[in-house]
Amino acid sequence: MLAAAAAELSAAGVGSPRPDAEWLATYVLGVERSRLPLAAGFTPDELARYRRLVARRAGREPLQHLLGSAAFRHLELAVGPGVFVPRPETELLAEWGIAQARRVAAERPGTAPVVVDLCSGSGAIALSVAYELPAAAVYAVERSARALDWLRRNAADRAAAGDPPIRVVAADVTDPGLLAELTGRVDVLLCNPPYVPAGTDVPPEVADHDPADAVFGGTDGLAVIRPVVRRAAELLAPGGVVGIEHDDTHPVAVPALFTADGRYADVTGHPDLAGRPRFSTARRAS
Structure with a gap:
């Protein structure tokens, strides 16, 4: 799913397709990015939600808007x-x-x-x-x-x-x-x-x-x-x-x-x- 999402984002011109695909997955699964390889995978509902978010990112909606926050130095800020x-x-x-x-x-x-x-x-x-x-x-x-x-x-x-x-x-x-x-x-x-x-x-x-x-x-x-x-x-x-x-x-x-x-x-x-x-x-x- 990550590979498919990254390919979709790359085709849409997103500059960092694989990282963005991973960040969206961590958001849906509720895990840290470093723990993503250990995640059990998507439930059907999570998969549907993930696909919707990937489609929105492919439409060039900012990743931070989809996640609801942006990292800045030591802080996470709502945006x-x-x-x-x-x-x-x-x-x-x-x-x-x-x-x-x-x-x-x-x-x-x-x-x-x-x-x-x-x-x-x-x-x-x-x-x-x-x-x-x-x-x-x-x-x-x-x-x-x-x-x-x-x-x-x-x-x-x-x-x-x-x-x-x-x-x-x-x-x-x-x-x-x-x-x-x-x-x-x-x-x-x-x-x-x-x-x-x-x-x-x-x-x-x-x-x-x-x-x-x-x-x-x-x-x-x-x-x-x-x-x-x-x-x-x-x-x-x-x-x-x-x-x-x-x-x-x-x-x-x-x-x-x-x-x-x-x-x-x-x-x-x-x-x-x-x-x-x-x-x-x-x-x-x-």
């Missing part, structure tokens, strides 16, 4: 229609931000680092910071009402699991008055904004299921990044840092925005594990 599915590449930005917040905590014992996650979506970055650095004061900002539902659900689930609560803020990250109460107080600001240039071809999983306003960032992909760069300079404390994920066509454009602003130092580009430009960082000059 579905209306919210951007977090990508493994964004874990690198989260890792950088967590390391920066840990540095602040070490330099200022007894003081909670203030961390802001803009365009939070499912809350992947914000909740990872809270999980891995419980001492941090974490703010998650999201505009979309549908994405906010997922964000609040995930925040509640993590709080119920014993993680420190985060502060969910319903706001537009392009608002010049965003988080006015935190002006000059933020230690680490992270943002995975919509950054794909309009008109770019994207896979059906993205085009048909991810919210367009969480994917596309205007004609050049920088429509949200520009105001975020400006507002981050006002929110950050002296010496505070900012990291923004961007398109792989932006390794020059985003650092140039930081430099042109005039309030940043130590502007740096960071590649992903495949060597493609992934995010850029900067420090608020004193």
Whole structure:
């Protein structure tokens, strides 16, 4: 059944047919993927359910929507229609931000680092910071009402699991008055904004299921990044840092925005594990 499902998914153009076939099987059977070879097999009802899920995946419905969750660093987050599915590449930005917040905590014992996650979506970055650095004061900002539902659900689930609560803020990250109460107080600001240039071809999983306003960032992909760069300079404390994920066509454009602003130092580009430009960082000059 796994071989047949993988062949069906491969014929439909799914990029990882065998792993997806296995994940769907573990979901139906209720076993861990490592235990799948030891599973007794499908009952008739389970087999029918599995075939339906494989057909939906062959129709390019995101695997995470079918499973109801997405893995991100150490967390499993609820996702579905209306919210951007977090990508493994964004874990690198989260890792950088967590390391920066840990540095602040070490330099200022007894003081909670203030961390802001803009365009939070499912809350992947914000909740990872809270999980891995419980001492941090974490703010998650999201505009979309549908994405906010997922964000609040995930925040509640993590709080119920014993993680420190985060502060969910319903706001537009392009608002010049965003988080006015935190002006000059933020230690680490992270943002995975919509950054794909309009008109770019994207896979059906993205085009048909991810919210367009969480994917596309205007004609050049920088429509949200520009105001975020400006507002981050006002929110950050002296010496505070900012990291923004961007398109792989932006390794020059985003650092140039930081430099042109005039309030940043130590502007740096960071590649992903495949060597493609992934995010850029900067420090608020004193």
